[in-house]
Amino acid sequence: MLSRGLVVASLLAAGCSTHLASLHEAPVRLPALPEAVGPPVSLLVCRFDDLRGDVLTTTSPVGLIPGPNLFYMGHTFHQVDRGGFVGSKNGRPLVRAGDLRTALPDLLAATIREARPDWAIEVTASPERCRAGGEATFVIDGAIRRTEMRVHSNAVPLGLLAVIGVPFSFLSFAGELDVEIRRADTGAVAWRHGFRIDERRAVGLYYGQKAAYTMFSALLQETVAQSVTSAIHIAERRA
Numbered sequence: 662m663l664s665r666g667l668v669v670a671s672l673l674a675a676g677c678s679t680h681l682a683s684l685h686e687a688p689v690r691l692p693a694l695p696e697a698v699g700p701p702v703s704l705l706v707c708r709f710d711d712l713r714g715d716v717l718t719t720t721s722p723v724g725l726i727p728g729p730n731l732f733y734m735g736h737t738f739h740q741v742d743r744g745g746f747v748g749s750k751n752g753r754p755l756v757r758a759g760d761l762r763t764a765l766p767d768l769l770a771a772t773i774r775e776a777r778p779d780w781a782i783e784v785t786a787s788p789e790r791c792r793a794g795g796e797a798t799f800v801i802d803g804a805i806r807r808t809e810m811r812v813h814s815n816a817v818p819l820g821l822l823a824v825i826g827v828p829f830s831f832l833s834f835a836g837e838l839d840v841e842i843r844r845a846d847t848g849a850v851a852w853r854h855g856f857r858i859d860e861r862r863a864v865g866l867y868y869g870q871k872a873a874y875t876m877f878s879a880l881l882q883e884t885v886a887q888s889v890t891s892a893i894h895i896a897e898r899r900a
Contacts, residue, residue, distance in 0.1 A: 679754040684742055684764045685878065688772040689885040694893060702896040703781040704773060705790070705797035705845060706766045709838075710804040713740055731817045741810040741834070746874035757874060761805055765838070768881065769801060772889045794845025799896050801888065806837035808880075810873055828863035834876040835859045840888045842895055851899070852891050856884045 721735035738744045745758035763786070770782045785791055794800050811833045814820075819829040835858070842852040858880045862872035 679756055680750060682750070682755055682757045684757055684759040684761070685768050685881055688775040689768065689882050689889070691772065691776055691886055691890055694776055694890070697777055697779070698897050701777070701779040701781065702799070703797045704770075704783070704892065704896065705795050705800045706770045706773075706782065706784045707788075707791035707800060707802040708784075708786040709762050709765055709802070711762050712804055712806050713808065717743065732815060734814045734816075736812045738810040738812070739808070741808050741873070741877060744810075746871075746877070748871055748874060761808065765803070765805070765881070765884070766801075768885050769889060772885050773892065776889065776893060794848075797845045799851065799892065800843050800845050801840065801892060802843070803838065803840040803888075806839060807835055808837075808877070809835045810877070823866040826865055826867060828865040828869070830864040830869075831861065832864060832869075832872055832876070833859075833861045834873070834880075836877070836880040838880065838884050840884060842888070842892050844899075851895050854887065854891070856880060856887070858883075 716739050718739065719737040721733070724730045724734035724736070740761075742759055742761040742764065745756045748755045748757060766784050770784045773780060773782050781797075783795065783797065785795075791800065791802060812830060813832075814830040816829070819827055823829045836856075838856045840854055840856070841850060843850045858876065860876045860879075862869055862876065864870065864872055
């Protein structure tokens with residue numbers, strides 16, 4: 662995982678082209694659902710509140726000092742979705758990047774449409790429309806509390822030993838997302854859940870290159886799968 666500017670600069674310097682992809686391209690696969698019952702339901706999906714603050718990255722002071730930085734470098738990406746995840750597709754470099762405030766509601770809506778194509782699903786960025794509910798039966802709202810990726814690396818001696826399989830970089834990811842489903846007419850909360858992840862991975866020369874995105878994607882997939890399944894069950898039972 663690298664900052665977006667560094668990724669682009671590296672690829673240009675290497676004379677390569679790259680592709681930019683969204684944080685999650687396809688709807689999330691859901692567990693088996695029963696056949697749709699009752700008339701189609703209308704849902705309003707709101708842009709999530711971003712509670713992560715305005716700090717994008719933090720660098721350890723040791724990593725800025727020539728000499729000591731060979732033994733330790735540390736970076737914290739507080740809003741990891743905006744930094745970008747380096748990967749590949751069909752043998753070509755690929756960077757996944759975006760803004761979770763809009764990407765998560767869009768992914769929720771796309772997954773609901775995949776499961777219930779006859780439903781009317783609207784995504785809104787308007788706080789006023791989100792509070793009013795519009796013509797929807799239910800509203801899906803939420804908050805992004807934390808998406809913090811910490812990267813610790815060592816060039817000497819671990820970086821030198823990487824050729825024999827020793828890990829030289831260590832990642833930890835802590836994520837917190839909240840999702841709420843409420844009735845649009847009364848505002849009564851029908852379901853609320855907080856999703857949490859706290860995982861660690863080691864990265865070496867031959868393995869772990871996609872570890873950062875794997876941990877981030879796991880949080881997204883769990884959040885969307887459980888939230889959409891709950892929304893469908895609640896809507897079909899109470900609409």
